[in-house]
Amino acid sequence: MTVSDHPRGGFWSDTGRSGLGSWIFSTDHKRIGLLYLFATFGFFLVGVVLGLLLKFELMTPGRTIMGAEAYNAVFTVHGVTMIFLFILPGFPGAFGNLVMPIQVGARDVAFPRLNLLSWWLYMGGALIVLTSLFTGNGPPDTGWTFYVPFSARTGTNVSLAVFGVFIIGFSAILTGLNFITTIHRLRAEGMTWGRLTLFTWSLYATAWVQILATPILAITLVLIMAERMLGTGLFDPGRGGDPLMYQHLFWIYSHPAVYIMILPAMGAISDIIPVFSRKPVFGYKMIAFSSIAIAAAGSLVWGHHMFTSGMSDRAVLVFSFLTFIVAIPSAIKVFNWVSTLYKGSISLEAPMLFALSFIILFSIGGLTGLILGAAATDVHVHDTQFVVGHFHYVMFGGTGFAFFAAMHYWLPKFFGRRYREKPAVIAWALMFIGFNILYFTMKVLGMKGMPRRYYDYLPEFATLNLVSTIGSWILAVGLVIMLVNLIRGLLRGEPFEGNPWGGATLEWSIPTPPPTENFAREPVVTHGPYDFTAMKE
Amino acid sequence: MDEQQHTIVSYGTLTAAWIALLFLTALTVGITRLDLGGYKVLGALTIACLKGGVVIAFFMQMRYEGRLLRWLLFVALVTLAIFIGITFFDVLYR
Numbered sequence: 001m002t003v004s005d006h007p008r009g010g011f012w013s014d015t016g017r018s019g020l021g022s023w024i025f026s027t028d029h030k031r032i033g034l035l036y037l038f039a040t041f042g043f044f045l046v047g048v049v050l051g052l053l054l055k056f057e058l059m060t061p062g063r064t065i066m067g068a069e070a071y072n073a074v075f076t077v078h079g080v081t082m083i084f085l086f087i088l089p090g091f092p093g094a095f096g097n098l099v100m101p102i103q104v105g106a107r108d109v110a111f112p113r114l115n116l117l118s119w120w121l122y123m124g125g126a127l128i129v130l131t132s133l134f135t136g137n138g139p140p141d142t143g144w145t146f147y148v149p150f151s152a153r154t155g156t157n158v159s160l161a162v163f164g165v166f167i168i169g170f171s172a173i174l175t176g177l178n179f180i181t182t183i184h185r186l187r188a189e190g191m192t193w194g195r196l197t198l199f200t201w202s203l204y205a206t207a208w209v210q211i212l213a214t215p216i217l218a219i220t221l222v223l224i225m226a227e228r229m230l231g232t233g234l235f236d237p238g239r240g241g242d243p244l245m246y247q248h249l250f251w252i253y254s255h256p257a258v259y260i261m262i263l264p265a266m267g268a269i270s271d272i273i274p275v276f277s278r279k280p281v282f283g284y285k286m287i288a289f290s291s292i293a294i295a296a297a298g299s300l301v302w303g304h305h306m307f308t309s310g311m312s313d314r315a316v317l318v319f320s321f322l323t324f325i326v327a328i329p330s331a332i333k334v335f336n337w338v339s340t341l342y343k344g345s346i347s348l349e350a351p352m353l354f355a356l357s358f359i360i361l362f363s364i365g366g367l368t369g370l371i372l373g374a375a376a377t378d379v380h381v382h383d384t385q386f387v388v389g390h391f392h393y394v395m396f397g398g399t400g401f402a403f404f405a406a407m408h409y410w411l412p413k414f415f416g417r418r419y420r421e422k423p424a425v426i427a428w429a430l431m432f433i434g435f436n437i438l439y440f441t442m443k444v445l446g447m448k449g450m451p452r453r454y455y456d457y458l459p460e461f462a463t464l465n466l467v468s469t470i471g472s473w474i475l476a477v478g479l480v481i482m483l484v485n486l487i488r489g490l491l492r493g494e495p496f497e498g499n500p501w502g503g504a505t506l507e508w509s510i511p512t513p514p515p516t517e518n519f520a521r522e523p524v525v526t527h528g529p530y531d532f533t534a535m536k537e
Numbered sequence: 538m539d540e541q542q543h544t545i546v547s548y549g550t551l552t553a554a555w556i557a558l559l560f561l562t563a564l565t566v567g568i569t570r571l572d573l574g575g576y577k578v579l580g581a582l583t584i585a586c587l588k589g590g591v592v593i594a595f596f597m598q599m600r601y602e603g604r605l606l607r608w609l610l611f612v613a614l615v616t617l618a619i620f621i622g623i624t625f626f627d628v629l630y631r
Contacts, residue, residue: 212616244631248624299616300623315627 008416010513027112028516030414032119033097039123040094043085048479050078055438055472057455058465071455072141073156077133079144084165085126087399088257091264092175092210093122095406096203098414100179102507102514103197105188105523110181114174121171128164132157143453145254148235148246152227159228166221169214172260176210179203188506190525197505197529198281201288202267205295209256209263213299217253220246244309251302259298261395262362263291265402266333269355271529272409273337275503276352277344280530283336290329297326307375308382316375323373330366334359350424351501354405357432361397365390368443383453386446389439397435404431407486412496416513419489423481430478437471504528504535544601554595561588575629582621 011030015022023031053074057064066074101109109115133139136157142150151158183196183204196204223246226232233239235246274281281287303311303319337359346352368390371377381387412418441464446452450461457465499508506525510518527534561584568580594600599610 212613216620244627248627252620252624300619303623303627306627310631311627312630314630318623318626 008513010416010511011516012416012513014516025116027108027116029097029101029108029112029115030514030516032115033094033099034414035119036089036093036097036122037095039119039126040086040090043081043126044090045483047078047082047086048476050074050081052472052476054078055469058457059469060466061459061462062456066455068455069141072143072453073139075453076140076143080129080140080161080165082395083144083257083261084168085129087261087395088172089122089168089175090403091268091399091406092172092179092203092206092260093119095199095268095403095410096175096179096264099410099507100200100203101182101186102510102518103200103505103529104183104186105191105506105519105525106182106186107517107519109178110185111178115178118171118174118178121174122168125164125167125169125171128167129161130164132160132164136160145250146221146224147250148224148227148243151224152235159225162221162224166218169218169221172210173214176207176214179207180211183207188519188523188525190523192525194285195525195528196288197267198270198284198287198291199264199267202263202270202291205291206260206263209260209295209299213253213256213260216249217257220249220253223249244306244311247306247309248302251305252299255302255305256295256299258394259294261399263294265358265399267291268402268406268409269337269358270333271503271505272351272355272405273340274530274532275409275501276347276349276355277341278347278502278532279340279344280528280532281336282339282342283332284528284530286332287336290332293329294326297322297329301326301373304373304378307378320373320375324370327366327370327373334363334366349408349501350419350421350428351405351409353425353428354401354408357428358398358401358405361393361401361435365393365395365397368393381446383451384446385442385450385452388452389442389446392439392442397439401431404428404482409501410507411486411490412512413507414513415490416496417490417493418496418500419485419493423485427478427482427485430481431475432478434471434474434476434478438468438475439471441465441468441471502532502535504530504532544598546595546598546601551595554591557591558588561591575625578628579625586618 011028015028023035026032053065054071057066057071057074097109097115101107137155138157140146140151140158140161141154141156142158146158146162151162183200187196223232223234227234227236233241235241235243237243270281270287301319301323303315304323307316307320368386371381372387372390408419408424445461445464445468448461448464450457497512501508504527506523506529507514509523565581565584568577568584571577573580593610599607
């Protein structure tokens with residue numbers, strides 16, 4: 001296909017190359033971003049199917065469709081897929097790559113080939129994780145946390161899965177390195193730190209966590225492999241080891257990893273809300289600062305996952321205190337988003353609806369997180385369905401809904417076509433309702449004492465579990481409608497031209513879809529990212 | 538392209554660093570024979586940090602590098618120190 005007869009134009013055709021090779025060997029950040037999007041979202045759908053199976057099993061007490069061992073394997077694979085294959089690489093890999101270089105006024109990231117290598121490492125790691133499901137003695141059954149001593153002893157395919165996650169970690173480190181260098185070195189003339197978009201600020205904070213925390217996960221995973229293959233006894237108290245040390249090492253990475261998951265989502269929301277409120281963001285500096293503060297403070301709170309593990313009381317006190325500190329920058333963001341909405345000219349289109357849902361769901365998730373952060377209350381709800389409900393409110397209600405908001409906001413820009421608004425709104429409504437029915441009941445079940453990670457439960461929990469399962473079906477229907485509408489719209493929908501949302505950030509100043517080099521001439525930035533008055537002049 | 542400045546470290550300096558490493562290794566072995574409770578781990582880690590510092594400064598030549606690289610190393614080390622330090626609220630008082 002030549003340049004002229006390609007229906008899309010821009011980076012889809014201006015290099016004159018087509019076919020699979022032009023994608024999987026491309027160093028263009030937009031193509032790599034879309035590769036990440038397709039891969040991560042594909043894994044998300046796999047995770048959704050597994051999640052639906054879990055809820056189906058819990059629809060009635062006793063065995064519904066699977067037994068205890070299958071249930072263990074399914075929730076492990078669901079967790080590993082969602083965490084390591086979707087939510088961790090999803091936002092930075094897909095939207096970070098697609099949008100950030102344009103937002104800073106660059107033609108590409110600082111190291112385009114390294115960027116491609118990151119995607120290949122991610123795919124390689126994902127392939128190894130998938131292989132672990134169908135080889136050896138079956139899929140891992142440890143939960144996504146791979147806790148010792150069980151992970152050191154179980155006969156299932158833990159070593160291979162852990163090795164796959166280890167490889168994916170390298171991808172995250174290289175992406176972080178690339179983004180930090182890009183933001184430091186490739187900003188256009190006039191793009192001062194005070195004019196960076198808040199999405200870019202959030203990616204910057206995330207990138208530091210990726211670089212500093214991911215190596216600790218890598219070391220921890222190597223230690224599991226050493227424990228299994230060499231019998232080192234590092235975590236075996238009978239041989240002088242310490243099982244709690246594993247939990248420390250795991251959560252030193254994995255709690256900051258939660259912020260790798262949520263920070264870019266917060267950044268996207270900070271970009272979307274001002275556009276659909278027609279008002280500059282309230283407290284720009286504080287939102288940017290709070291991203292850094294969340295990344296810093298969030299790295300010191302890992303012990304709140306271990307309050308009932310036998311850790312010292314003094315450590316419980318310290319970690320509980322530190323956990324409450326994270327609530328401050330998180331609340332700063334929420335208050336600033338709400339203040340941005342105040343007296344704004346609000347336009348309730350699909351991206352904004354998803355963004356508003358994010359604020360509500362993230363706030364519920366965050367506030368229930370304080371119940372878990374307080375040692376006294378945590379003891380009562382630890383390892384119950386309450387924790388699962390809280391985690392999904394933050395990760396799915398937060399990052400997931402922000403991901404959907406970003407898909408509706410940015411993808412038309414890169415595809416040059418748009419989805420239909422009405423089905424998008426219907427899908428959003430179904431997902432919002434289904435989500436709350438599904439996960440709020442889990443919080444109630446947890447408060448009533450139903451533990452997590454069991455395929456069976458007492459008869460008194462039956463009604464709420466049935467309600468929760470019905471919620472999962474409503475959510476799934478909404479998801480299917482959203483997906484069909486997006487795919488049809490982006491492939492065959494109405495042309496999306498110019499700047500229909502009215503965004504003031506740099507990506508809205510270039511042609512749709514953007515050309516491979518992004519800018520015909522290097523841009524000179526003269527106003528802030530949310531200065532809508534400057535845009536009209 | 539800028540010419541990279543390579544500092545050639547003298548044999549004397551490297552030998553002194555090597556002797557310091559040997560001494561610190563002996564010290565590590567020595568403190569295992571003392572009854573220090575939980576502080577034994579702290580002592581061993583302190584010595585290990587000193588040894589790492591000597592290797593980084595002399596054999597990896599960080600001592601002769603520019604300010605930026607030193608700062609980057611400093612940030613990484615402080616992060617690591619904080620992680621290990623907070624872990625001691627558990628290890629020391631369990």
